[in-house]
Amino acid sequence: MIDLRSDTVTKPTDAMRRAMAAAEVGDDMFGEDPTVRRLEDRFCELTGKPAAVFVPSGTMANQLAIRAQTEPGDEVITHADNHIIHYESGGPAALAGVMLALAPGPRGVFGADEVRALVRADDPHCPVTRLVALENTHNRGGGRVWPREQVREVVETSHALGLRVHIDGARIWNAAIASGRPVAELVGAADSVSACFSKGLGAPVGSILASDAPTIKRARRFRKMFGGAMRQAGVLAAAALHALDHHFDRLVEDHAGARRLAERLAALPGVRLDPSEVETNIVYFGLADGRRSAPEICTALKQAGVLVLPVGPDRIRAVTHLDVSPSQIERAALAAAEVLGR
Numbered sequence: 001m002i003d004l005r006s007d008t009v010t011k012p013t014d015a016m017r018r019a020m021a022a023a024e025v026g027d028d029m030f031g032e033d034p035t036v037r038r039l040e041d042r043f044c045e046l047t048g049k050p051a052a053v054f055v056p057s058g059t060m061a062n063q064l065a066i067r068a069q070t071e072p073g074d075e076v077i078t079h080a081d082n083h084i085i086h087y088e089s090g091g092p093a094a095l096a097g098v099m100l101a102l103a104p105g106p107r108g109v110f111g112a113d114e115v116r117a118l119v120r121a122d123d124p125h126c127p128v129t130r131l132v133a134l135e136n137t138h139n140r141g142g143g144r145v146w147p148r149e150q151v152r153e154v155v156e157t158s159h160a161l162g163l164r165v166h167i168d169g170a171r172i173w174n175a176a177i178a179s180g181r182p183v184a185e186l187v188g189a190a191d192s193v194s195a196c197f198s199k200g201l202g203a204p205v206g207s208i209l210a211s212d213a214p215t216i217k218r219a220r221r222f223r224k225m226f227g228g229a230m231r232q233a234g235v236l237a238a239a240a241l242h243a244l245d246h247h248f249d250r251l252v253e254d255h256a257g258a259r260r261l262a263e264r265l266a267a268l269p270g271v272r273l274d275p276s277e278v279e280t281n282i283v284y285f286g287l288a289d290g291r292r293s294a295p296e297i298c299t300a301l302k303q304a305g306v307l308v309l310p311v312g313p314d315r316i317r318a319v320t321h322l323d324v325s326p327s328q329i330e331r332a333a334l335a336a337a338e339v340l341g342r
């Protein structure tokens with residue numbers, strides 16, 4: 001099977017498993033796991049933030065960012081297509097008790113004007129707008145990289161309005177490789193940033209949140225409360241460190257593979273897709289002719305040995321990653337031509 005459903009399906013390499021087996025560990029709740037400390041320090045260096053906390057998942061990193069920077073009843077401005085709304089089980093409502101104000105914008109990106117339009121008046125009738133949350137790269141936006149200038153404008157405007165800014169950087173690594181800029185530059189003056197090691201970087205488990213020290217102190221308390229504090233987590237942190245050392249630069253290959261796949265798909269009859277919009281490792285395509293639904297096409301592709309994800313009645317997602325080779329992408333494109341050309 002060629003599995004293009006998500007970049008989360010990768011399995012740890014032998015070298016990564018060896019790094020995990022060799023990890024020095026301790027009880028992280030006592031602050032005694034040296035490998036976790038090393039990973040947190042490394043992420044601080046990469047993002048230019050003073051403090052970080054290692055967590056089990058990207059969802060937990062985002063939910064801690066929201067909970068640590070808001071109070072129940074506050075409002076968070078975010079894009080209507082963001083992961084925190086669609087795929088985190090209602091966490092902002094359940095765990096932080098916040099309201100969400102939804103910004104519009106093409107493929108997951110909004111601007112300073114949307115922040116100004118959505119921020120609430122200082123009026124006891126209204127919730128307090130406290131946080132702005134953006135996502136880079138944007139998953140439902142087809143792996144779109146936020147333009148750096150736009151991040152800067154949103155952060156500056158938010159700060160001028162007294163709001164904090166969180167970046168869901170589950171795939172900030174892809175954004176850095178696609179734009180050729182260091183992670184710290186992409187994060188800029190945002191107040192917090194999360195990132196995942198278990199997506200394009202290929203670690204089995206693990207995400208991280210960086211911010212200022214008081215926010216991370218608060219996030220550590222909520223991590224414990226939400227059940228996400230870990231003990232000898234150094235075995236996981238070792239996988240993440242190995243991934244940073246060995247799988248970061250190679251993301252360029254995933255991006256090239258996604259673009260090649262997109263170009264091949266776009267040439268097929270009944271496929272709606274602009275390959276020039278594929279900047280990183282995520283390809284969404286629409287079915288334009290209404291003859292077969294996305295689930296039907298996905299079933300036919302599965303029979304041809306290719307797994308992709310239906311994400312609506314006429315929309316399909318394919319994601320490239322560490323465990324798909326260029327020749328497998330070629331085979332997937334041929335299978336798609338056979339199935340969609342029928």
Ligand SMILES: Cc1ncc(COP(=O)(O)O)c(C=O)c1O
Binds near residue numbers: 062139196
């Ligand atoms: C943009 C984005 N943020 C957060 C997450 C959540 O990560 P996890 O699955 O580790 O909870 C994902 C997962 O796909 C994601 O795509």
